[in-house]
Amino acid sequence: MPAEPILRVSHVCKRFGGLTVTDDVSFDVERGSRTALIGPNGAGKTTLFNLISGVYPINSGSIALEGGVIDALPSRKRISAGLSRSFQNIRLMPHLSVIENVMLGQHSQASGIVDLLAPVSWQRHGRWRRMAEERLREAGLDVDPDGSVSGLPYGVRKKIEVVRALMSNPRLLMLDEPAAGLNPRETADLSAFLKGIAAGGVTLLVVEHDMSFVHDLCERTVVLNFGRLIYDGPTRGVQEDEAVREAYLGSRRVETGSAGRAA
């Protein structure tokens, strides 16, 4: 019997009014794997992330995390179920310091009344703060922990968001375009960092446009186009696939309707 997948997306449909954004999407993410989710703009990648993390409910189908269906679970409970994510546009809290942003990521780990009422901001050598500083250092982030996040370079803020997502000790980490806007050196650093995280037992599901980053990091790729799954297989086969080429480059035949707009 094959091992149970950490994430199973089955026949998921999502409509916004008359627009179907994900249409009968099914795929599995194997435990310990590094999977990429790619597709042209508007393919429904971020929507799928939002459905998996519970930002909005699905219309039909189901999503199972480690065998348990999480469709009805509110978003705040999915993080303690082992799922954590970052965002396409950096969503750090602008009025919290670097360390406070990272410590916010610990919230799901610290929800007892004693933890909630402990003055973490004053405990400069407390265990929560030490854990957060440790993770920042592991990520190679050499920043003032008490400084504001707003003034930091883009690449640094992106990495802080990944660290924040890691603080909940997720088993499945979903990253929405982690390499977007990074320079080649930062991209290589990020890839090495994420490989280290995956080696520690965290399953990765990554939305990304940068194909060399995807090739470097992910052994498997799932491709969406207009809300439909068009490829699910090894990353090295993706660029040879006819349907994928058509989605990115457009069809050679002159067609009316949607397929021609994909380029």
Next chain:
Amino acid sequence: MSGYMSGIVAILCINLIFAYGIYVTAAAGQLNLGGAGFQAIGAYAAAWLSSVAMQPIWLTIPAAMVITGFVGFLISFPVLRTRGVYMVLATFAFAEVVAGYLLRSKVFGGAIGMVVPDHIDVPVLIGAAVLVTLAVFYLMATRLGLAMRSIHDDEPVSSLMGVNVRAIQVASFTLGGAFAGLAGALYAHHFSFVEAQYFNSLLSIYVLLFVLIGGTQTAWGPLVGSLFFTLIPELLRVGGSWRYVVFGVAIVLMMIIRPEGIVTRELVARLSPRNWFGGKRPALGERHAG
């Protein structure tokens, strides 16, 4: 202390506690323009318990807090269904209903108001103000305070981080109600008289301004805002009726110069004792090097 001075200190203490009542919801991103309604409930609860039910002060004040806190809890459910300017209007409407009811009710003396027999003096007010201030500073340093501030910045992301947004918002309204109720009860017992006209919409506007002009990012905000709003008009008394013009201009200038409030986190960090001796704070790498 002269009568004039003790009068200013008394109203400053009451306003400060009242401002913290508004602050605890504002810190979590909810604007409450119904402050006067909550304060009125606290004041009238204490007044009724003291003058009609003949209860001692040690009972009237906690009871007023519990009652106003409970009203805050109940009102949070309909109010939290609204957002932004609609929330401001909903809370404003709540205060108008409270004031309208008190003006017409026979039990609470209608337009004549109520006399409160038991008096408390300025030192008690100072003690209460200090306690509330410390409590709010503590609250904002906790993980709960961190969650409140994160809701202020980004509600959906806070929820994805595991924060129970709705529970924390309801708790903020409850605590805010209790603080406003305490401010009302102290007002009733200090001035020995309550009338509905005092708890008008201008009071709601002022207390929200204390918080917004002071700054919602840190617990220093309401403290500085209350001082600013209570002391500046007194200092401007020499200018006669022009003082209102000068004061109004000062408020507008504050909003232009410091749109996030007088006290921001950046300002607190810059003034923090850790930065007094020699500039730059160490980054993580430097601190742990070697």
